[in-house]
Amino acid sequence: xxxxxxxxxxxxxxxxxxxxxxxxxxxxxxxxxxxxxxxxxxxxxxxxxxxxxxxxxxxxxxxxxxxxxxxxxxxxxxxxxxxxxxxxxxxxxxxxxxxxxxxxxxxxxxxxxxxxxxxxxxxxxxxxxxxxxxxxxxxxxxxxxxxxxxxxxxxxxxxxxxxxxxxxxxxxxxxxxxxxxxxxxxxxxxxxxxxxxxxxxxxxxxxxxxxxxxxxxxxxxxxxxxxxxxxxxxxxxxxxxxxxxxxxxxxxxxxxxxxxxxxxxxxxxxxxxxxxxxxxxxxxxxxxxxxxxx
Amino acid sequence: xxxxxxxxxxxxxxxxxxxxxxxxxxxxxxxxxxxxxxxxxxxxxxxxxxxxxxxxxxxxxxxxxxxxxxxxxxxxxxxxxxxxxxxxxxxxxxxxxxxxxxxxxxxxxxxxxxxxxxxxxxxxxxxxxxxxxxxxxxxxxxxxxxxxxxxxxxxxxxxxxxxxxxxxxxxxxxxxxxxxxxxxxxxxxxxxxxxxxxxxxxxxxxxxxxxxxxxxxxxxxxxxxxxxxxxxxxxxxxx
Numbered sequence: 001x002x003x004x005x006x007x008x009x010x011x012x013x014x015x016x017x018x019x020x021x022x023x024x025x026x027x028x029x030x031x032x033x034x035x036x037x038x039x040x041x042x043x044x045x046x047x048x049x050x051x052x053x054x055x056x057x058x059x060x061x062x063x064x065x066x067x068x069x070x071x072x073x074x075x076x077x078x079x080x081x082x083x084x085x086x087x088x089x090x091x092x093x094x095x096x097x098x099x100x101x102x103x104x105x106x107x108x109x110x111x112x113x114x115x116x117x118x119x120x121x122x123x124x125x126x127x128x129x130x131x132x133x134x135x136x137x138x139x140x141x142x143x144x145x146x147x148x149x150x151x152x153x154x155x156x157x158x159x160x161x162x163x164x165x166x167x168x169x170x171x172x173x174x175x176x177x178x179x180x181x182x183x184x185x186x187x188x189x190x191x192x193x194x195x196x197x198x199x200x201x202x203x204x205x206x207x208x209x210x211x212x213x214x215x216x217x218x219x220x221x222x223x224x225x226x227x228x229x230x231x232x233x234x235x236x237x238x239x240x241x242x243x244x245x246x247x248x249x250x251x252x253x254x255x256x257x258x259x260x261x262x263x264x265x266x267x268x269x270x271x272x273x274x275x276x277x278x279x280x281x282x283x284x285x286x287x288x289x290x291x292x293x294x
Numbered sequence: 295x296x297x298x299x300x301x302x303x304x305x306x307x308x309x310x311x312x313x314x315x316x317x318x319x320x321x322x323x324x325x326x327x328x329x330x331x332x333x334x335x336x337x338x339x340x341x342x343x344x345x346x347x348x349x350x351x352x353x354x355x356x357x358x359x360x361x362x363x364x365x366x367x368x369x370x371x372x373x374x375x376x377x378x379x380x381x382x383x384x385x386x387x388x389x390x391x392x393x394x395x396x397x398x399x400x401x402x403x404x405x406x407x408x409x410x411x412x413x414x415x416x417x418x419x420x421x422x423x424x425x426x427x428x429x430x431x432x433x434x435x436x437x438x439x440x441x442x443x444x445x446x447x448x449x450x451x452x453x454x455x456x457x458x459x460x461x462x463x464x465x466x467x468x469x470x471x472x473x474x475x476x477x478x479x480x481x482x483x484x485x486x487x488x489x490x491x492x493x494x495x496x497x498x499x500x501x502x503x504x505x506x507x508x509x510x511x512x513x514x515x516x517x518x519x520x521x522x523x524x525x526x527x528x529x530x531x532x533x
Contacts, residue, residue: 023334023335023336024334024335024336024337025332025333025334025335025336027336028336090369090373093373093375094373097374114497114498115497115498116372116392116393116497117372117374117496117497117498118372118373118374119374119496119498120374125374130317130356132358133358133360136319136360217363218366220362220370220375222361229445229447230324230325230332233325233445233447234447234450234451234471236327236470236471236473236474237474238327238328238470238474239327239328239331239333239339239340239470240333240334241334242334243474246447246451246454
């Protein structure tokens, strides 16, 4: 990157390091931090939406919906994450391709499963075989977001389900006494009040989600842990301009600091949010805030 | 008008299908120098990169390189995430039951032990190998204790920190490492394993297999394959 980097073997100390840290390979490492942050930024709201839908379904009076919501929560919470991550990537991908195959290639006469092989027509491939590499990566990323959302959505659903039940029953009865419909009670009374009960559980989930991002590499997305392992590994002078020994420890130290800083910032943010949500609520926290303000 | 639109879209569809056939996605591990590794600019490099690019040129295919963890490299081929495995994978009967192999592009590579001292016990000691390799299968059948690791890097690290007595892997991979580290020694014992290295393709992909076989044979015939093997110090050349 810098002009003096043409012959790294002649360099020493900080100049060597400045060249080393700006190789194309390291750029991949830095970009992967962005990938992880982007994943979190997209996954968190998606998982929350899944959770909200799941909790609402589990509370429903229509039994198939209720049954669906409860099953979703129970099954996903009961199966190890890693099994889900391995299962979903392949299963979701094959499901999408199978559906596209049925629509796009109706006169295909060969079987889709040939022994071990999963063969669909070229037009049904997702992404298409000739698509550039970034499309494949984006598709992998999308599968990752969906998988994370399904898994963490189930946990969020359970937290929200509990939070909905924690809202004092008197509030709901009062709403009914005012003549509100069930729908109105739900949106105007229950939902605004449940967040304060849900936040401790949701903040836990957020912390777990931050630390679960290394699972990304299972899904073929090159995340920060992959790059730390790859960059930190022993490099021989035959294959690189910057030979070094086993530096994985230092790279993992960087990750450790990153994750610690990130969780600390999250904690501060969640604390503030809690204060905000408590405001005006019929909880002990809300009561304390009211008295302090007087 | 409607017919015209239909006709053009059908044309476009068949054109895109023809094009799709020409892009072949090459799956590799990217952690096994000199066979395949990620170079300083973050791209796949090594013997198999050069070989693969040349084969694609001869077969008039456009090739894209993808990296995948060794552990799941066969399942991802079978489910269609890429079309070819080109990752120093030796041809064995067990693998041949799941996928198909092209003709071999290297001779059976001698396998070596590397240890911290010349008198390491390779008969009954603890031997580090990479998971799912022919080396791991070989040690599992011997009297030695097998410890497996996900990446080649970790197998060597296990010897350095004393977790294993020796690491068992391809000569080309280990000799490059031992040459630059005075504490590591190459033991005398050598074993010939496997039927050479080939490209893995899906069993349903006979056409692609034939295309690559032709390209490999033409590289064997004009000596360009031998030149690559010598350049990257992969092992013995073809006669």
